[in-house]
Amino acid sequence: MSNTEQSVGIVTAQSAEFEIPLQLTSGAVLPSYTLRYETYGELNARASNAVLICHALSGHHHVAGRYHDSDKHAGWWDNMVGPGKPIDTRRFFVVGVNNLGGCHGSTGPSSINPATGVQWGAAFPVVTVSDWVCAQARLADRLGIERWAAVIGGSLGGMQALQWSIDFPARVANALVIASAPKLSAQNIAFNDVARQAILSDPEFYGGDFYRHEAVPRRGLRLARMLGHITYLSDDGMGEKFGRMLRSGEFKFGFDVEFEIESYLRYQGDKFSDMFDANTYLLMTKALDYFDPARLHGDNLAAALRRAEARFLVASFTSDWRFSPPRSREIVQALVAADKPVVYGEIESAHGHDAFLMLDPPYVRLMRRYLERIATEVQA
Amino acid sequence: MKSELRSDLRLIAGWIKPGGRVLDLGCGDGALLAWLQENRKVRGYGVEIDIEKVVRCVENGVSAIGGDLESGLSDFEDGSFDQVILSQTIQAMRNTENILLEMLRVGREAIVTFPNFGFWQNRWQIFLGRMPVSETIPFQWYDTPNIHWCMLGDFEALCAKHRIRIIERLVMDGERRIGFLPNLRGSLAFYRVGLTP
Numbered sequence: 001m002s003n004t005e006q007s008v009g010i011v012t013a014q015s016a017e018f019e020i021p022l023q024l025t026s027g028a029v030l031p032s033y034t035l036r037y038e039t040y041g042e043l044n045a046r047a048s049n050a051v052l053i054c055h056a057l058s059g060h061h062h063v064a065g066r067y068h069d070s071d072k073h074a075g076w077w078d079n080m081v082g083p084g085k086p087i088d089t090r091r092f093f094v095v096g097v098n099n100l101g102g103c104h105g106s107t108g109p110s111s112i113n114p115a116t117g118v119q120w121g122a123a124f125p126v127v128t129v130s131d132w133v134c135a136q137a138r139l140a141d142r143l144g145i146e147r148w149a150a151v152i153g154g155s156l157g158g159m160q161a162l163q164w165s166i167d168f169p170a171r172v173a174n175a176l177v178i179a180s181a182p183k184l185s186a187q188n189i190a191f192n193d194v195a196r197q198a199i200l201s202d203p204e205f206y207g208g209d210f211y212r213h214e215a216v217p218r219r220g221l222r223l224a225r226m227l228g229h230i231t232y233l234s235d236d237g238m239g240e241k242f243g244r245m246l247r248s249g250e251f252k253f254g255f256d257v258e259f260e261i262e263s264y265l266r267y268q269g270d271k272f273s274d275m276f277d278a279n280t281y282l283l284m285t286k287a288l289d290y291f292d293p294a295r296l297h298g299d300n301l302a303a304a305l306r307r308a309e310a311r312f313l314v315a316s317f318t319s320d321w322r323f324s325p326p327r328s329r330e331i332v333q334a335l336v337a338a339d340k341p342v343v344y345g346e347i348e349s350a351h352g353h354d355a356f357l358m359l360d361p362p363y364v365r366l367m368r369r370y371l372e373r374i375a376t377e378v379q380a
Numbered sequence: 381m382k383s384e385l386r387s388d389l390r391l392i393a394g395w396i397k398p399g400g401r402v403l404d405l406g407c408g409d410g411a412l413l414a415w416l417q418e419n420r421k422v423r424g425y426g427v428e429i430d431i432e433k434v435v436r437c438v439e440n441g442v443s444a445i446g447g448d449l450e451s452g453l454s455d456f457e458d459g460s461f462d463q464v465i466l467s468q469t470i471q472a473m474r475n476t477e478n479i480l481l482e483m484l485r486v487g488r489e490a491i492v493t494f495p496n497f498g499f500w501q502n503r504w505q506i507f508l509g510r511m512p513v514s515e516t517i518p519f520q521w522y523d524t525p526n527i528h529w530c531m532l533g534d535f536e537a538l539c540a541k542h543r544i545r546i547i548e549r550l551v552m553d554g555e556r557r558i559g560f561l562p563n564l565r566g567s568l569a570f571y572r573v574g575l576t577p
Contacts, residue, residue, distance in 0.1 A: 313438075332445055333455045336425060339401075344445040345434050362431045369438040 007074060008040040008082050008089050011065035013105060016142050022100075022135060025290075028125035032114065035139050036105030037061045037097040040081065041089035043144070049380035050145040051092045052136065053077065054153030054160035057228070057284045058276060060104035063096035064089070079359055086367040091380040092149065100135050101127045101283040109279030110211065120279075122208025127283060129156075129291045133163045137171065149378045150371070151310075152176040154356030155323060156284065159291045162331065165308040166293050172310040174374050176367075179320055179356040181327035182301050182334065183292035188322065191231055192285040195224035199278045208279050217278045222269035224281055229268050234319035234352035294334075301334035312342040313370045315363065317355035343370065385415050387555055388568060392465060392491055395548065395572050396420050400462035403487060405449055405479070406469040408433050410442030417442070427453075450475050453482040461487035468568075470494050472525040481542060484575050489547065493570045496551065498531030498563040516567045532563045539573055548572040 015034050022030040038061050043050060053063045055076070064081040066074050081087040081094055098106040101124065109124040116123075140148070151161040151172050158180025165175040184192070199205055202220030206213050230238075242261040257263045297303040312335055316328035325346050335342040347363045349355040355363070374380075385393060389412045396402060398420045404413050407426025410433075416422045426444040428434050437444030445455060450473065464487035466479065471494050473479055483490040495516040496502075502512035511521040519526065530538075532551065539546055551558045551566030558566040 329447075329455060336445070336455060337457055337460070339423065341443045342425075342445070343434065343438055343443060344447070345431055346446045347431065362435070365435050366431070366438065369435050373438060373441065 006082060006084060007078060008065040010068060011038055011040065011062075011075070012067070013038050013061060015105065016139055018135075018138055020138075022131070022138075024125055024131045025128040026126050030100070030107070030125065033100060033107035033135070034105070034111070035097055035100070035107075035135060036102075037095060037139060038063065038065075038075075039096075039143075040064055040094045041092050043093040044380065046379075047144050047146060048149060048378040049092050049375070050140075050143070050148050051087060051094045052140070052148050052151045052164075053081065053087075053094060053096045054132075054136075054151065054157035055096070055099065056153070056155040056157045057281075057288070058225075058272070059157065060102060061096040061098040061106075062104070063094065077357065079357075080364075080367065086364060086371050087152065088371065088375070091375045092371075095139070095143065095145075097136055097139055099127075099132045101280055101287075103277035103280040108277065109208070109283070110277050119209075119211040121211055122279070124279060124283070126286050126290075129159050129163045129287055130167060132287070133160055133167050136160070136164075137168055140171070147171050147173060149374050149380065150174040150176055152178070153180070154178040155180055155353065156288055156291075159288075163291075163293060165310040165312070166304055169307050169309040172308075173378065174313070174370075175308070175310045176313045176315075176370070177328070177331060178313075178315045179317055179323050179328070179353055180314075180331070181323045182294060182330050184289055185327075189289050191227065191322075192289055195227050196282055196285055198223035198227070199282060202278075205278060208282075210278070216273070218273040221273040221276060221278045221281060222266075225272040225276075226265045226269040229265060231322045232353040234321065234350055236319060237350045237352050240350065301330065302337035305334050305338040305340060308338070308340055310340070312340060313366070314342060314344045315347060315356075315366060316345075317347050317349040317351065317353070317360075317363075319350050320353045320355060322353040385411060388467065388493060388552070388570075389415070391550060391552070391570055392467060392493065393420070395463075395491055395570075396422060397462055398422070401460070403427070403453075403456065403461045403464045405453075405464065405466045405483070407437065407442070407444060410437035410440040410444055412465070412467070413437075413442045414440040427455075449473065449479055452478060453486050456486040458485055459488065463487055463489045463491060465491045467491075467493045468495065471528050471530065473528065476528045477538065477542075480538065480544070484544065484573070489572060489574045491570070491572050492535070493568060494530065494535070495526075496531055496563065496566050496569045497529040498533075499553075499567045500564050501567070503564075514567070532566070532569055535569065535571065539571075543576045544573050545576045546571060546573050 062075045064075040064078045098104040113120040151164045153161045158177040161175040199220035202217035204215040205217035245260040293304045294301040316325040332344045349360045402424040404426045413424040464483040505512040550570040551562035
């Protein structure tokens with residue numbers, strides 16, 4: 001049996017170059033940039049069946065499929081995107097894109113700054129969710145997509161879906177905002193700052209210019225990821241998976257790895273620090289912290305959403321404490337106050353924040369039915 | 381929505397103002413809202429605790445919000461709905477008084493329906509020494525979700541206590557409208573109420 005069954009199969013990433021400068025929220029200007037993206041399925045003649053998948057903190061454009069036959073890892077949302085899956089590539093033309101500031105092929109801190117001929121490093125401008133949405137809109141223009149049938153994202157990706165509906169109301173028919181929030185809480189910002197401090201205080205970080213020192217702030221990035229990972233799981237979920245299990249079955253009275261959870265977190269941290277860019281991590285967490293679409297509307301989210309023309313699906317997970325259900329309800333309340341069509345599902349799950357990447361059956365049913373309805377609407 | 385509307389929902393639909401904004405509490409699969417959207421051009425939202433029913437609402441093209449009515453209607457702003465519906469649910473609620481007041485906080489009018497405990501068949505079963513079980517009350521005493529039974533007079537007394545005005549009342553036994561001795565002969569009660577100006 002091939003490992004590409006029920007999958008979009010072998011995929012290839014593409015690049016789009018943009019020479020028109022992008023004015024960023026911070027005031028900085030990105031003179032030119034590259035967006036790395038992938039597409040699955042076929043765009044129909046009226047270009048009405050396009051779906052944009054927005055990634056979260058550590059995600060990228062490789063949403064589904066594999067790069068070659070022996071590729072061990074499928075795209076990060078391969079369980080949700082593919083032929084016959086809830087985001088059905090037999091009906092939709094699905095686009096995944098790596099955001100600006102990323103480290104998977106789109107222009108980011110590890111890219112060459114054309115003005116200096118060396119890697120951007122610390123000089124790369126801080127980007128916001130709005131900036132990403134602007135860049136994604138240019139990619140949509142390039143692909144001939146006037147209006148997305150749906151913009152979909154979990155966590156930080158959900159924030160992009162929400163921002164799309166506000167910044168480009170006519171270009172979004174449906175926004176699917178999953179395990180997200182209308183803005184971060186103080187606790188959330190605090191977690192992000194500890195993660196940033198871990199990176200910033202790593203001597204190998206060199207103020208962000210570690211490339212030129214041929215160094216990698218691995219310890220900082222590893223700590224940041226370990227901390228993040230704890231907040232993506234629920235206490236119960238972690239307890240169920242690891243409990244107090246010891247690797248060797250007895251106490252060693254030292255500081256080496258003893259409990260299974262320690263081993264797991266260290267493994268996750270190591271794996272992450274080998275493949276992710278520390279500057280990108282800093283940028284992504286800042287984009288999270290700054291996200292607050294209500295801010296430009298007198299702190300009134302309903303006022304911000306009043307211009308949206310999309311229908312909304314908002315979903316949260318009971319054991320998610322990083323982006324808890326009450327945060328999703330804030331979005332729902334604002335949508336109702338703004339008189340927008342919205343379906344809200346609070347899904348029973350033990351998977352914590354990570355649940356948006358899992359397949360809890362009610363979640364899958366909700367996604368499948370909602371997307372089937374969209375497919376019918378847009379005659380995909 | 382092509383299928384026929386259940387008869388009690390049809391009666392409620394008859395009270396809905398065309399083009400209004402409607403909130404249906406415990407909206408189930410969204411059949412009533414789907415019908416109202418299609419035939420009365422209302423803008424509707426439903427609240428439903430069961431995620432599987434929220435999924436059914438999606439199939440029916442209805443805006444459904446997963447949530448528990450016991451915690452009130454804090455998702456909704458004051459006076460933001462023309463009519464708020466609570467159909468055959470009030471008798472199963474713990475916070476009975478609160479939901480009634482909440483309905484009239486967020487809506488200008490409330491439509492409340494409930495099985496009438498004073499129905500003669502219920503009285504007869506009690507007379508025979510057992511708790512009533514019937515078509516409108518299909519539960520045994522030990523597994524019933526219904527914890528706050530009332531008759532017409534009881535509901536009207538609660539309304540009076542909170543200065544809630546009864547705009548319209550309809551009492552049915554199956555498909556039959558009951559005018560004479562409604563508290564004895566009616567199995568299902570329909571009220572359209574509003575706050576006294």
